Amino acid sequence: MKNLKFAVIGTGFWANYQIPAWFEVGGVELLALYNRTRSKADVLAQQFKVPYVYDRVEDLLDRHSPELDFVDIITDVDTHAPLTALAASYGLDVICQKPMSTGLEAARNMLEDSRRANVRLLIHENFRWQAPIRKLQEIINSGAIGKPFKARLSFCSGFPVFANQPFLADLEQFILTDIGSHLLDVCRFLFGEVASLYCQTRRVNPRIKGEDVANVLMQMRSGLSCYAEMSYASILEKEAFPQTLAVVEGETGSVVLTHDFQLRISTRQGTVLAEGNPTLYSWLDPAYAVVHSSIVDCNRNLLAGLRGTGRAETTAEDNFETIRLVYAAYESAARNEVVYL
Ligand code: 89V
Structure with a gap:
């Protein structure tokens, strides 16, 4: 070819x-x-x-x-x-x-x-291509925890992201566009489309223009309740940047995606462990490993779409649905109301 x-x-x-x-x-x-x-x-x-x-x-x-x-x-x-x-x-x-x-x-x-x-x-859009997110999806789809009814996805960090990407500090709309576009896309990827959402935002860091905290509660069309929390103002015991952490509860068990790409699957029989380690390419920046590694899988999928040898997942049509969620979240936060999609 x-x-x-x-x-x-x-x-x-x-x-x-x-x-x-x-x-x-x-x-x-x-x-x-x-x-x-x-x-x-x-x-x-x-x-x-x-x-x-x-x-x-x-x-x-x-x-x-x-x-x-x-x-x-x-x-x-x-x-x-x-x-x-x-x-x-x-x-x-x-x-x-x-x-x-x-x-x-x-x-x-x-x-x-x-x-x-x-x-x-x-x-x-590469977050859905991260190795731990693919592993999480594989576990959910395997039926190991039964039908999911509730989930929480977190991207909460105190990493000085503005050092490498200074223009982020000047965005009037910051964390929902920069991280929300990733996290809400992962929610769609794992659980399908959104029926309604409610969002609260705030700015903690006085040196930036936009909001650096956003909490979005979604009712998915499947009925699942999904909470996506994101923050660049979080000083936590263990800095997770740039990892997304998750808890998904199903009718027969739960799966937790915790620090360092470890997954814990619990049922009434006990807890088993799994791993979603990213490939550590020589050229990646270790501080961004899981994100940089996912670029390869994202590019591979997009190239297959361009060649017509596969289905690109994040077409503009598909991603428009994620962008709709981002702006529905701003609307909800501004009106302090639930927005129906
Ligand atoms: O991918 C991004 O949008 C970056 C991050 C630091 C999360 O990788 O902002």
Whole structure:
């Protein structure tokens, strides 16, 4: 099968992991990089032997779009919609980082732009691809705990995330867009669609613009009650960053995803243990291991979708449902009311 040629749009923090993750998957050729500060792209071009570098995305697309199969957009969220529209206007398939966009309207426009241009738009949403989350799903689906009726997913941390991703401190809407888009997607992945939700938010850190705590209680269409809690203001005995912890209770038992990817499955017969360890690639940052490792599995799935050899899970249509939850949560918090989806 021939390699698919692609360009990376944006060479900030995440490109350092997204690019080696592509090479881990294989079957792709990275032809060009764009970054508004060219020197940053030059560094990565040297490191990964990428032949072309641009600081105007139009120049990259004018020159290379005929030979490209897709672009991978890894820029700040406010540029996702315009860059997607631009790449789509050149007839290119697009992979775009989560969160899809700032606001529901922009996400809808992205969907429409890609449909109109007849290109595929896939969202790089990787939390559902984490090894411990896949293991959790496997245990639930095996029937080991019976029919689930209640779940709690937590991403609560005091990690200084703003050091590597400074623009996060300037977002008016922070934790629900940055972490909620991941966590609510995992809830959908594990338990299906949401019927209604209620959310409370607050900001604890005075040096950032947006909320850094959000608690979302969802009634899933299946009837399951699902609580997703997220915080970047949590000073806990054991720092879990960037792990998602979970408790799922079923009619015949429970499963707990605890620190360091350990799972504990309890029934009336007792407790058995399982593991969901991520693959530790040489290029990943150990502080982000479980997230960086999941990029490989996410990319592999998206590439299968682009090639038509498999079903991409996080298409724009699918991810739009997650984004709807994010903005329903803001609406609920603003009105202090339950929102029905
Ligand atoms: O994936 C993300 O959105 C990052 C995290 C630090 C959680 O990996 O913000």
